[in-house]
Amino acid sequence: MADSTIPIISLSSPTASTATQILSAASTHGFLFIANDSTTISPSDIESMFDLSKTFFASPSSEKEKFAIHTPAAGGVNRGWVRMSGESLDPTQSDGDPKEAFNIAPPYPSLQPLPSPLSASADLILRFQTTCHQLCVTILKLLGEALACPDEAYVSARHDLSRGASGSIFRMLYYPPSSTPPCDHRVRAGAHSDYGSLTLLFRLPGQSGLELLGPDGAWTSVPVSPAGVSLPPPILVNIGDLLCYWTNGLLKSTVHRVAFSGGGERYSMAYFCHPLDDARLESVESRVIREFGDKGKEELTSQRKRLGLSGEEGEVITAKEHLERRLRLTYGL
Numbered sequence: 363m364a365d366s367t368i369p370i371i372s373l374s375s376p377t378a379s380t381a382t383q384i385l386s387a388a389s390t391h392g393f394l395f396i397a398n399d400s401t402t403i404s405p406s407d408i409e410s411m412f413d414l415s416k417t418f419f420a421s422p423s424s425e426k427e428k429f430a431i432h433t434p435a436a437g438g439v440n441r442g443w444v445r446m447s448g449e450s451l452d453p454t455q456s457d458g459d460p461k462e463a464f465n466i467a468p469p470y471p472s473l474q475p476l477p478s479p480l481s482a483s484a485d486l487i488l489r490f491q492t493t494c495h496q497l498c499v500t501i502l503k504l505l506g507e508a509l510a511c512p513d514e515a516y517v518s519a520r521h522d523l524s525r526g527a528s529g530s531i532f533r534m535l536y537y538p539p540s541s542t543p544p545c546d547h548r549v550r551a552g553a554h555s556d557y558g559s560l561t562l563l564f565r566l567p568g569q570s571g572l573e574l575l576g577p578d579g580a581w582t583s584v585p586v587s588p589a590g591v592s593l594p595p596p597i598l599v600n601i602g603d604l605l606c607y608w609t610n611g612l613l614k615s616t617v618h619r620v621a622f623s624g625g626g627e628r629y630s631m632a633y634f635c636h637p638l639d640d641a642r643l644e645s646v647e648s649r650v651i652r653e654f655g656d657k658g659k660e661e662l663t664s665q666r667k668r669l670g671l672s673g674e675e676g677e678v679i680t681a682k683e684h685l686e687r688r689l690r691l692t693y694g695l
């Protein structure tokens with residue numbers, strides 16, 4: 363899979379052909395770019411969020427520690443600060459990813475407690491989360507159209523955050539500089555697939571490192587700005603596990619990782635879009651999925667194995683149960 367084959371799609375005036383392009387990228391690569399042309403998320407908000415993230419990660423560890431992930435002080439499970447080497451995205455690597463992170467859930471009903479550099483910019487954070495979620499819903503609606511679902515809004519409607527709790531999380535990431543990787547097999551973020559429906563990934567020019575695992579078992583790097591794209595970089599969209607379940611394996615929840623790639627410091631931000639907690643992860647009624655048949659069986663079986671669900675083929679789980687299983691594997695919760 364060559365880098366250049368991940369298409370850059372503009373959502374400035376989406377048509378049926380836009381929907382088809384999204385479906386095609388999602389079912390071949392599990393990744394696509396959305397043009398950062400001001401029609402979706404404000405490029406200046408992206409820039410301001412990166413500035414805020416840099417200020418936050420530069421604050422003393424003793425301050426960040428007060429909002430340690432999963433603690434009541436940070437607002438509970440999957441919220442708050444992950445210290446250096448505090449999690450392994452690849453559960454087979456127990457030494458922890460050399461990175462820090464901070465997770466912020468959408469307000470439900472109100473925003474979680476935040477440390478001072480972040481709380482002072484709560485309006486920006488809320489606006490950013492909201493526009494990220496809207497972009498995800500737009501993409502999900504277009505996917506529903508391209509999949510020829512009798513209920514085109516089946517998936518997108520399950521992402522209406524006004525209707526209940528969901529596992530959606532906005533995450534800021536910081537990878538400190540390192541001239542030598544601690545040991546050969548270690549990467550900055552271990553190999554994994556994402557837990558939700560869609561992930562939006564924001565990266566900075568000159569800070570590469572993201573790699574995708576191809577069907578041939580080889581890792582390919584994903585450029586921050588594909589050739590020919592002027593700044594700002596496009597928004598990278600990653601298909602998560604849940605869309606793989608809903609489409610019977612047609613959409614690919616591709617395994618990826620962050621490699622050292624030069625070892626300079628690196629900041630990234632991810633919006634992990636999840637459906638409402640009670641959404642059931644069963645195949646959606648769709649002509650395209652029906653025609654695809656059971657060709658995604660291998661993909662689905664490996665997903666279920668990762669969750670410890672092997673041998674329970676018919677069992678349907680909810681989005682909440684799925685997230686709990688993934689968090690248990692990542693953090694030993």
Ligand SMILES: O=C(O)CCC(=O)C(=O)O
Nearest residue numbers: 535551556572620630632
């Ligand atoms: O930092 C990145 O570019 C990717 C991080 C990632 O894949 C994740 O946090 O799920």
Ligand SMILES: [Fe+2]
Nearest residue numbers: 554555556618
């Ligand atoms: Fe990821």
